[in-house]
Amino acid sequence: MSQFRIKAPPLSQLQTHRSEKWREFPADVLPLPVAEMDFPVADPIRNVLLEMVAKSDLGYLGPIPELPVAFGSFAKKRWNWTLDPEQVRIATDVGVAAVEVLRLVTSPGDRVLINTPVYHNFANWIKEAGLELVDVPFHQVGQKWELDFSLIEQAYKSDIKVHLLCNPHNPLGRTYSPNELLEFATLAKKYEVVIISDEIHGPLTYQEATFTPFLSLGSIAEEVGVTITAASKAWNIAGLKCAIIVSQNSNMDAVLSRLPVATHYRASLLGAFATVAAFADGEEWLDAVMIELDSNRNLLKRLLVEKLPQVGYELPQMGYLAWLDFSDYAKSRPAHLMLTKGKVAVNPGSSFGPNVEGFVRLNFATSPEILTNAIERIVVALK
Ligand SMILES: Cc1ncc(COP(=O)(O)O)c(C=O)c1O
Known part of the structure; x- marks a missing residue:
């Protein structure tokens, strides 16, 4: 406490x-x-930034093994997710991560599924990557917002290449249960859909609720999933520009190894070390x-x-x-x-x-x- x-x-x-x-x-x-x-x-972030500025340590971002380790320990402690830090990559922000991953796993004109109402930039990212948006909206049951999995399956069947998932969900403020996420994973494997799980709000989950990282759900999720996330929302450092891309499967790792080399150093040095401070000491x-x-x-x-x-x-x-x-x-x-x-x-x-x-x-x-x-x-x- x-x-x-x-x-x-x-x-x-x-x-x-x-x-x-x-x-x-x-x-x-x-x-x-x-x-x-x-x-x-947060003081640990303030301190690392002050130290780097004081030393004029303001160049390009190079190797930063501290970041996957810090994120891995945070994920283990907070969500009991044991992840392989070798498959943690860096991007400028979650938007750039989304667009770069979309470009890698699709061809121009491919269809991408979202579930509205959802963070408005999902539509912008899909457009930026030259893809077609398909929507299976949430519907309200009383005050709760639910998805109809038969409609999700129908969409997956209709040649969806990627499902862009907001986990947990902005603006509905809702988490997904492990069962819901496993259902997405199982359907995605069946219909060869890649699930990109945007988990930027995950660390901000309240005590009575449970956030489940998509890739923590085992081999099927790992086969079909890529996580994009950052410390920027939970520690309020969006202006520092650093996000992470996580896979946990050798095939997906091979796909992500084709990301442009510059994806890494287009993140900011200050942002990357602030991110380490956030996950390690924040x-x-x-x-x-x-x-x-x-x-x-x-x-x-x-x-x-x-x-x-x-x-x-x-x-x-x-x-x-x-x-x-x-x-x-x-x-x-x-x-x-x-x-x-x-x-x-x-x-x-x-x-x-x-x-x-x-x-x-x-x-x-x-x-x-x-x-x-x-x-x-x-x-x-x-x-
Ligand atoms: C779900 C979601 N993803 C991504 C972002 C933005 O992330 P970034 O600034 O790293 O692109 C936000 C910002 O509110 C968000 O709500």
Whole structure:
């Protein structure tokens, strides 16, 4: 259990930040869309960056055996996943990792499956790689979001080459059970589909839920799967640019060995050593952040129950992105109303897929004061 609390600084300080979250909107807008957290960076990361800058150690990224070892120990401790560090590769970010792996395992025009509503860049990556997107959307059962495996099988049968899986799922905030993942793996083997599992949010899973790394599920998953992930979401270092690509099967390793050599050194030296610090020494900070996020996801629940009781909100099992159903207040474009009338920026549901126009995604990785203020502004905007 963590000994210290992590607090977001006051709004006036956050407004001096140079990142997208704090530059995209005018100063009178509370920015709660971009997936960045407002918390001070973990000391082990700060220290390695300060040391490298002080020494002017700012060249290209070369060999970094520390990274697979640090990720492997973290994965073992956190998820009981024993992985072969020889099959851990580096890329600039998860987006680059996805596009490079897609290019390797497909031919132009091949079909790639996603499950909307999902992180909007999945569609962009597929387009960037010159591929065709196929969607088997989630459907809602009560407040839960489920997939129909007969539709997944039908899609796999129809010449899908890759299934891009968001594990755990942004924006639905849901983990997959081992059984669900094994079902994907079994079907993928049967129909020769490659599963690319984007696990960037995995370390942010709350205590009551279980995140299962796809490649931890044994030989069938290892045969069909490639994991793309990073420390960037959980330790809030997206600007440092470093991600990892993991395989655990000799055939898949041979495929990935054809990645462009530059994929490695297009990641940043600072990012790679910050990633080592995160996985090797960043657990105490991560645990403290999870306490703060847990408190905020519940604060959001209380605020909504009190002020906007018709909003649909299932506590997320991971991460800091709340998926909120505002259909009872605004059938379409609630995010637009919030921005124009309330000066609160959130992501419109429609950016994650079709048929979710009444939803928004709200980032609660901030202070309780900013979160409370945002909900007060939204109440006014919806009046
Ligand atoms: C599921 C998912 N994958 C990837 C990313 C972005 O990763 P990167 O900045 O490393 O491309 C995000 C960012 O929010 C995300 O939610």
